[in-house]
Amino acid sequence: MLAETICSAVSAAGLGIAAVTAYRKRFLAAARIAAYALIPVALVLTGVVEWVSGMVFKPSVWAGFALLGLSWVLFMTTRAIERRGLGAAEKPAKAVKPPKAAKGSAGQGAVAPAASAPSLGQGARPQPVSRQTPATPADDFSDIEAILKKHGI
Known part of the structure; x- marks a missing residue:
């Protein structure tokens, strides 16, 4: 009313x-x-x-809401404990360690030389490396000088 x-x-x-x-x-x-x-x-x-x-x-309705709240709190508490690993019945498996390198090897982080070579595809063959003498510093800048002269700089 x-x-x-x-x-x-x-x-x-x-x-x-x-x-x-x-x-x-x-x-x-x-x-x-x-x-x-x-x-x-x-x-x-x-x-x-x-x-x-x-x-x-109605008091019975409030009791029902209280029980719903209690069950929610219990559910969330058990989930939080489970996530932290405190409630596990059995111990978790140990992490597998990588095998140690043999003595005299380059180390665990070493990469095989063939692995770092560039991939050329199936049918391509690597070109032979020419054994010319290294260029002098004046030869390296000649093309740059030509471009600068062309633009009047």
């Missing part, structure tokens, strides 16, 4: 605000306010308010 009266008063106040807004020539805002103001009365007429108030004031 009290909830129905409160909902009716809220709706009446909202409709009053909508009327004042419409008087100020803001019809779109007034229609929106009126729509919100009619919701509490609609909830009373459909019986939702009676159902909610009956549920809120």
Whole structure:
């Protein structure tokens, strides 16, 4: 009875605000306010308010919510313990260590020379390396000098 009266008063106040807004020539805002103001009365007429108030004031409903909360807390606690590995019944398997390198080898991080060679594909053969003398520093910059002279620099 009290909830129905409160909902009716809220709706009446909202409709009053909508009327004042419409008087100020803001019809779109007034229609929106009126729509919100009619919701509490609609909830009373459909019986939702009676159902909610009956549920809120029952001690058995609150006991049910308390049990739901307790089960949720227990579930989350067990998941947290399981993630940390504190509740495992058996010990986890030890990590497998890589085999040690034989004595005299280059080390564990060494790569075979063939592995670092560039791949040329199936049918391609590597070109023979020419054994020419290295270029002098003046020869290295001759093409750059030609480009600079071409641009007038």
